[in-house]
Amino acid sequence: MPNGLDKPETTLEKIERMDRRIVFLAIAITIILPLIWPLGLPIGVSPQVDDFHEAIESIPDGSVVLFPNDYDPASKAELYPMTVAILHHFFKEDRNLKVIGLGLFPAGPPLLQKAFEEVAVDQYGAEYGKDFVNLGYKEGREIVMASMGESIPQTFPTDFFGTSIDSLPIMQGIKNYSDIAILVNVSAGYPGTKEWVQQVVSVFDVLMVSGTTGVSAPEYYPYYNSGQLAGMLEGLKGAAEYETLIEEQGIATSGMDAQSLGHLVIILFIIAGNVLFILNKRNKNRDRGGRF
């Protein structure tokens, strides 16, 4: 007998051992439906998202922004909307910000390039090599970060397309972190935000903000609390809040309804699982003649 007793399984025990495909189906339905019919739930803005926005607002017009996107397609659902929202902020108000992008995950730079083309080029008419550049990927993790402190052109002699960066107008006069106004990192883990703080913020005193996956955000709260991170975006929720702040509703906002219902269903499953657990335990104790 599945219940370990010489008795047939009760209905409650059967429900507790329910086929997991039912759980999968429930999750699939609750995620798909709001994507088709959005609920339009109101999105509040957390203090750390507000600080992120303020940090970018605080740099002077015409400043150079270092924009490492350290993630790959596994985290695309959470972090790509963040990259898009941040790019909107960079280019929206015609502040003439110069954006230097790169990636320390091998599969990161093609995603960044796609975001540059979709937002910077298609929507704001920004020009590659003049308003923004994609330096591509370089293996070496912390060594790359530290090496850029000495010389960015030496660390990245060519861009994502293999073009010499000496020939790009945006890179003229850029030597190292002293020419960077703010470091805006989008990170899925290692190497990422933690390493940028340790290797760059604490050594070269660069202003830094970070957008991370929801699961890795707890790792970075101590850096936000200490002021080493001037602001933080946390997962898809952070991206949606940012879209609200810059008044540019996009894929993160539409995804929040699905995430809301997804979280709710998981919570309902946790509650249901525990109610069944307690009831079954009580019934077993009663059958054995004990007290619950």
Added chain:
Amino acid sequence: MARRSIPTAIAFFFGAMMVVNYFVPWGWFSDRANQVQEWGLIVVAFAYILGALNVMRVHGHKIQRKEEDWRFSIVTIITMVVMLSFGLMPEHWAIGGMERGSPFLWMFDNMYVPMMATMYSLLAFFIASAAFRAFKVRSLEATLLAVTAVIVMIGAVPLGGILLPGSMELRTWIMETLQNVGKRGIMIGVALGAISTSLKIILGIERPYGRD
């Protein structure tokens, strides 16, 4: 004797050099330390070539001996060779380069990205199933964990503010206060452990770079 002392001396020299440069980044000395970092980048690049060759060797042997799931090894080698070939083709070739529409980026966008995203997305389904089965209030600690998880989850989405007013603020407090205290303790512990291990390596007490 020399087999032991020379690697130890090299590790001590370069390790100490990087530590000193971190605290005293002074002119000539700093330039030398930066040069060492450049060497590091070059060595790492060679490690990639070794890694690729190793993948070929391991999967080649698997195919040769027809070990379990050897057919997957054929897929691994073919995809690696195809992606590598298109990635290495010069830009001026019709099928080379990294421009949008190039074969390399087409395969990246239409094969690699959806496959990776699918793997990660499956987590949502497994988490829901695992939460239903394993998140049971068996003890006081488990109850605290479950209640905290529910608050953090509901406070993380806009629906939380509607169903449970104040959940967003409560979540922020849990993340910035309770969670932070534990995290800081762990981070300080890990940092002390890293310092201790680094010192052992620099001083030759632990020698991961050589055999005794």
